[in-house]
Amino acid sequence: MSAALQVDALCKQYAGVRAVADVSFHVAHGEIVGLLGPNGAGKTTTLNMILGLLAPDSGSVAIEGLDIDTQRRAALARTNFAAVYATLPGNLTVQENLRVFGLVYGVRRLRHRIEELLEQFDLIRFRDTRCGVLSSGEQSRVSIAKALLNHPSLLLLDEPTASLDPSAAQAVRATIRDIARRERCGILWTSHNMYEVEAVCDRVLFLSRGRILLEGDPRQLPAQHGAANLEDLFIRIAREPLGLTEVTP
Amino acid sequence: MKLRPILAIALRQFYLMRGSPARILPMFAWVAIDIVLWGFITRYLNSVGTGGMDFVPRLLGAVLFWDFFTRVMQGVTMAFFEDVWSRNFLNLFATPLSTAEYVSGLVLTSVCTSLLGLTAMLLLATTIFDLQFVALGVWLIPYLLVLFLFGIALGIIATGTVLRLGPASEWLVWPIPALLAPFAGVFYPLSTLPTWMQAVSAALPPSYVFEGMRALLAGGPHDARPLLYGGAIAILQVLLASWGFRRIYRHAVRTGLLARYSAESTS
16 A cells, blocks of 8 residues: 655755755655754745645655646645645635635535534634634634545644644644544644654654754654754754764663 | 536635625726716717717727626636735645636636626616617627637736736736727727737737627628637637646746745735
């Protein structure tokens, strides 16, 4: 069976600057992979190329074995995303947004699916509220509900809990972990909250200056590299990406 | 192409209009103002004219036709601008939606809004100013069709321009109908224009509509061939505009313009 996501030798250059350089990784079905790195490391560029919003200079992206370049429609029908920088139109209500995107994704039994998601993300009371007047946390929940409309095989989440209070963030994390397990959905998760990454991700990729520097279990990587914890390791990579040392246990 | 994504794009516009009288009012208000203004001008011209010429169908009919074309074009561009203003491109283009479906959704929206505007214009012009559109007979349908196709072509070109040059280039779109009006011979025969302007007119399908309409109202024989020629140009322009939009979209994907569009639309 094909991986939920297979990225091979992805490269992208802007005005002579390498944003992403020879990045390869995969996300298995039911796996949550954290894509970590400092600002400007190439995370969002990588996500944009996976979503077909940006064409790579070279390399390939396959979603369940479907090439994003040549089989875009079929690949994106199995994918969805939520990002803090891509909120849903604020001039439509929660229900209207879910209906419009449900139609775009060709969701079957759309009315029923919308009801399920409204309940799952505690949005029933906001059903007829315009998204623009919701709090940032409520908007994040709507975005995640949209991202789950089509039962995606691959879910891309760019800092999905950044605007949520700790309680709501924990609930969202639990829901997404449950979806990964139950629906065998592969998830690529970016976050700057290392506590969250450790709690949620099965595997992490550290990206710096467009390259993957480290890959492994977020609970074991810090010790392997002589760091006190994941946050310490993150800070070291962000400040001295070339100064990593591997510690033999 | 699939129907549901196309309907989704049109449904989004319906939801916007349903919840916002400020969006519905301009669909009727501007055309009503134009019809009333030109209706009284034609009445005045009829009262002072000595040649017995009826200005109502010539001027008011021309205004109605031109307003219809403008509504069609703006129906496409306004629907597109709603996505620009709400920074919705990332959400839309990270879906299975194709550019052909997206553009078709914009066109469907324009069909609905322009038909509403046309109905309002016809009601005002016929009831208040006694404009007799039946005088045009069956020609009315091909006239409207050619104007509709040209409006769609220009709407697609305008959206492609804004996609390519960025949200700030929106201001380039609004004056397009006013810039074209002198070349299209809306109010006067093309023979009035200098030769170089007539050459531009030949590429504008509305010029064939207005020339045909004037000939018909003058009671002379109506030659269908120029109108067929205008229709063929309009179809070609729609196809070229769609091809151009697709090329601009691909350029935006290749250069990162599409991914950056949301950020730029806030500036």
